[in-house]
Amino acid sequence: QVQLVESGGGLVQPGGSLRLSCAASGSIFSFANMGWYRQAPGKQRELVARIFSGGSTYYANSVKGRFTISRDNAKNTVYLQMNSLKPEDTAVYYCNAVQYNVNYWGQGTQVTVSS
Numbered sequence: 001q002v003q004l005v006e007s008g009g010g011l012v013q014p015g016g017s018l019r020l021s022c023a024a025s026g027s028i029f030s031f032a033n034m035g036w037y038r039q040a041p042g043k044q045r046e047l048v049a050r051i052f053s054g055g056s057t058y059y060a061n062s063v064k065g066r067f068t069i070s071r072d073n074a075k076n077t078v079y080l081q082m083n084s085l086k087p088e089d090t091a092v093y094y095c096n097a098v099q100y101n102v103n104y105w106g107q108g109t110q111v112t113v114s115s
Contacts, residue, residue: 002104009109020080022095032099038091
């Protein structure tokens with residue numbers, strides 16, 4: 001069983017920064033692919049960024065150059081550094097892990113970008 005717990009969300013002004021953390025526990029291994037998704041009200045959940053076991057990354061076009069995903073395998077933690085935040089980044093952000101073709105999800109953390 002794998003558990004994912006997100007933290008770091010909150011209210012920030014446009015142009016500001018936040019760093020989300022996702023702590024994984026249970027039977028999670030360093031070769032798991034990790035990612036961040038988000039879901040805004042009335043919209044489908046979308047992939048924001050993913051980091052693969054070898055360290056390569058993928059970003060949605062809407063966040064390229066502003067967000068950075070990273071992982072600390074020793075701490076079983078994945079991070080999402082979000083800079084130059086925009087109102088359209090407002091959403092619930094979910095941590096995701098894929099291991100042995102099984103998807104695991106955290107409970108989500110709210111990010112609100114507003115003046």
